Amino acid sequence: MSGRKHTVLKIAYRELGRMTSRPLYVLSMVIAPLFCYIFFTTLMKEGLPQDLPAGVVDADNSSVSRNILRNLDAYQQTEFIRQYSNFGEARQAMQRGEIYGFFYIPEGLEHDASNQNQPLISIYTNGSYLIPSSLLYRDMKTMATMASAGVGREVLLARGAGMDQAMGFLQPIQIDMHALGNPMLNYSVYLSNTLLPAVLALMVLMITCFSIHTELKDGTMREWMELADGNVLKAVSGKLLPQTLLFVLMAVIYLILLYGYLEFPLENGIWPMLLAAVMLILASQGFAVFIAAAIPSLRWSLSLCTLWGVLSIPICGFSFPVMGMPAPLRAMSWLFPLRHYFLIYVDQALNGIPLIYSAWYYVAFLGFMLMPLLDIWLLKKTAYKYTYLL
DSSP states (O other): OHHHHHHHHHHHHHHHHHHHHOHHHHIIIIIHHHHHHHHHHHHTTTSSOOOEEEEEEESSOSHHHHHHHHTGGGSTTEEEEEEESSHHHHHHHHHTTSOSEEEEEOTTHHHHHHTTOOOOOEEEEOTTSHHHHHHHHHHHHHHHHHHHHHHHHHHHHHTTOOHHHHHHHHOSSOOOOOOSSOTTOOHHHHHHHHHHHHHHHHHHHHHHHHHHHHHHHHTOHHHHHHHTTTOHHHHHHHHHHHHHHHHHHHHHHHHIIIIIISOOOOTTOHHHHHHHHHHHHHHHHHHHHHHHHHOOOHHHHHHHHHHHHHHHHHHSSSSSOGGGSOHHHHHHGGGSHHHHHHHHIIIIIIIOOOGGGGHHHHHHHHHHHHGGGGTTHHHHHHHHHOOOOO
16 A cells, blocks of 8 residues: 555656646646636626616606606616716717617607606617616616606605505505625626636646646656556656645635635535535546546547637536537536536525435436546556557
8 A cells, every 4th residue: 555655646746747747737736717717806806797777868858757767877887977968979989889879868758757657768778788788778777766766755655645545555565675695786706606616626637637648748748647657547647746735735726715715605515515526626637537548539528628628618517507408418417527517506506405305416426436436447558559540
């Protein structure tokens, strides 16, 4: 047993020398993840976009429309930067990108509202900008609803109804809304908690595959196997040991950043997420070793690992629900380690449910970690019988 440990440590020391001799390792394993950590967390540091520029067209110019205009800037996300004289001018400003949308008050609003003719307030947004237009539409729709209620209240009061009667008629049922898991409605809470580990997992896939196939490219693969006494498990374990330790350190950094510095929701404490981060790294390494052993070509195996890491981001379910995907994609989503990490994050960090309900996702990580056992023997065959392929 001590001899086996000594062999693994010798290979790990050799791998550490290879890592420090190539700037690519430092760039991919340290600089790139740190840059992404800082970029994504500072990009969304406000939580939600603030002061999105919008416009307004008041074709009625009545006391009711002016009262609506005074209440338009009540939302932090929307800033009405200009009042336009007509529809065409506002449309052209939106097409030029000066505003993301505008609020149109038609002529005769006060007259129609007083006579219960249901005037139509229009909202126009630029759908080319998905998030700004969605947020503006939500705010302006709320403003239109409030304006309608305000006009209705004034009409009821003018007809002799009391304030309680008017409000009871306009809003017979009051709605008390509470956002669970992300009460701040902070985009960064659900984006950063998936994008940061996704970037790290992508780097793990690429570096693991690259480090194995550069042995074949450099003509040192046989030397690597002989240093492990022909034991391919010891050879791979020693090679991945220093990489694993460094990647785990990078995972600890993003966990401290998200849950320590930024104080994102963490209902069940740090340990379930730390375990999930470590297992995500090991699972990604297992998948990469499986691909590297099956495809003795740096170009093709690295391309497949990169493709798998990139596809895991949209298919894991954090931006579009998996249940809304076609059946083949729903089944395929389980083949990505990031999907299981995301579900653990939802269960443990956001919802705080007992750990036992997330046990299956940890077991799935173990499955990815054991994948190399299916074809790892091919690495030894490659070392002695194959030449380098582009």
